[in-house]
Amino acid sequence: MDEVLIIGGGFAGLAAGVALAKSGRRVRLLEQKPHLGGRARSFVDSRSGSVVDNGQHLLMGCYHATLRFLEEIGTLDRIALQPRLRVHFLEPPGKLTTLECLGLASPWHLLAGVLCSDSFSWREKREVFRLGRSLSAGEDSRDALERMTVEEWLSAMGQSEKLRRGFWDLLSIAALNENPRRAAATIFARVLRLALFTSPADSRLAIPRVGLSDCYTDAARAYIEARGGRIDTGQGIKALRIVQGVCEGVQPSNDEKIEAAAVVSAVSWFEFVRLLPGDLLRSEPYFTNILALRPAPVISINLWFDRAITDLDFVGLRGTTIQWLFNRGKIPGSGQNGVSLVLSGAHEHITRSKEELLSVAIRDLAELFPESRAAEVLHSLVIKERFATFSPCVGVEELRPQALSPVRGLYLAGDWTATGLPATIEGAVQSGYTAAQEILRTE
Numbered sequence: 001m002d003e004v005l006i007i008g009g010g011f012a013g014l015a016a017g018v019a020l021a022k023s024g025r026r027v028r029l030l031e032q033k034p035h036l037g038g039r040a041r042s043f044v045d046s047r048s049g050s051v052v053d054n055g056q057h058l059l060m061g062c063y064h065a066t067l068r069f070l071e072e073i074g075t076l077d078r079i080a081l082q083p084r085l086r087v088h089f090l091e092p093p094g095k096l097t098t099l100e101c102l103g104l105a106s107p108w109h110l111l112a113g114v115l116c117s118d119s120f121s122w123r124e125k126r127e128v129f130r131l132g133r134s135l136s137a138g139e140d141s142r143d144a145l146e147r148m149t150v151e152e153w154l155s156a157m158g159q160s161e162k163l164r165r166g167f168w169d170l171l172s173i174a175a176l177n178e179n180p181r182r183a184a185a186t187i188f189a190r191v192l193r194l195a196l197f198t199s200p201a202d203s204r205l206a207i208p209r210v211g212l213s214d215c216y217t218d219a220a221r222a223y224i225e226a227r228g229g230r231i232d233t234g235q236g237i238k239a240l241r242i243v244q245g246v247c248e249g250v251q252p253s254n255d256e257k258i259e260a261a262a263v264v265s266a267v268s269w270f271e272f273v274r275l276l277p278g279d280l281l282r283s284e285p286y287f288t289n290i291l292a293l294r295p296a297p298v299i300s301i302n303l304w305f306d307r308a309i310t311d312l313d314f315v316g317l318r319g320t321t322i323q324w325l326f327n328r329g330k331i332p333g334s335g336q337n338g339v340s341l342v343l344s345g346a347h348e349h350i351t352r353s354k355e356e357l358l359s360v361a362i363r364d365l366a367e368l369f370p371e372s373r374a375a376e377v378l379h380s381l382v383i384k385e386r387f388a389t390f391s392p393c394v395g396v397e398e399l400r401p402q403a404l405s406p407v408r409g410l411y412l413a414g415d416w417t418a419t420g421l422p423a424t425i426e427g428a429v430q431s432g433y434t435a436a437q438e439i440l441r442t443e
């Protein structure tokens with residue numbers, strides 16, 4: 001009964017487990033799937049033998065909790081952090097431009113980089129300056145932002161449609177996984193402050209040098225088990241055992257009872273509500289609000305060619321359906337000449353067949369990468385994540401629950417909880433740490 005029981009073995013659950021184990025608490029983690037990693041994992045493609053991420057992820061220097069987590073478990077060297085922010089953009093018929101921050105204090109590291117960049121017209125540079133000054137000075141009204149979409153806010157801030165489509169929308173969709181016409185301005189403004197207008201070190205991007213799972217799952221497991229913890233994969237949960245307002249443990253799928261001093265649910269919101277008693281879900285607003293969360297899908301299209309089509313590590317794509325390209329050939333074990341194409345906020349594309357999506361991807365590549373026109377596709381793999389993240393639409397912040405629930409002994413973690421961030425790795429790790437802190441605080 002002195003154990004802390006964690007349900008879910010993704011970033012949130014493992015971060016909570018590591019934090020609790022470090023503080024001397026005995027941890028038992030249950031994961032329904034036969035592997036750890038949740039929605040942020042990698043696997044070996046059976047046909048190509050390559051390591052493939054379930055969805056390509058970028059990290060940033062402002063991911064303080066994530067970097068601390070990776071350092072704690074000893075895998076920080078498995079990500080490649082840029083010396084300073086540098087992003088390439090491609091637009092038809094293959095025009096390549098670059099935004100690179102300069103070695104100046106914030107916000108001038110970014111604003112001077114924009115000034116020197118060939119990615120923007122002079123008018124667009126003035127527009128970026130206008131928004132940057134406002135964000136740096138904190139001039140925007142939080143109340144007003146909470147009622148606006150990203151599109152409405154950027155328009156109100158004098159950002160032209162061309163700049164929105166070719167720059168801000170790429171950043172917004174990548175960060176929020178939602179169409180700017182639906183996504184909440186308040187979350188995007190917070191992301192911009194943290195990622196671009198706080199410090200030059202925070203603005204840097206990072207790509208894992210290995211498959212995503214290899215960055216954290218085995219190392220986190222070893223860390224927890226070395227401190228007396230236990231991790232069980234392939235262990236489904238039927239329900240939370242809640243008696244008279246107290247969570248006493250869980251009911252596994254095999255109908256045994258597992259008791260615990262505290263339970264951390266680190267599963268997705270749609271899985272969590274299935275574990276609750278129906279009367280509690282209907283009567284307690286803390287839980288009822290969760291039912292109003294809606295999903296946002298991501299599509300990843302992985303292609304292997306008979307030759308390299310680009311030397312770029314990653315690039316934002318303008319004027320195409322596909323938004324970002326990642327060069328998987330740069331990652332050891334991911335196969336030569338492989339690319340991963342990302343289509344975020346993919347509501348209107350998620351029902352399309354894999355053949356249609358492949359056709360769109362190959363057409364977009366032909367417009368931007370001349371080398372791809374003569375290249376042969378040796379293998380392809382399309383991954384659809386219909387419930388990749390929650391949709392950060394206007395009004396969603398009031399629906400997201402805090403870590404401490406009204407049920408004694410029950411704590412929540414996950415990128416969908418009240419982190420103040422969109423559904424990112426950083427939000428997941430932060431939520432795990434927050435849940436652990438709440439448990440330790442109430443001892």
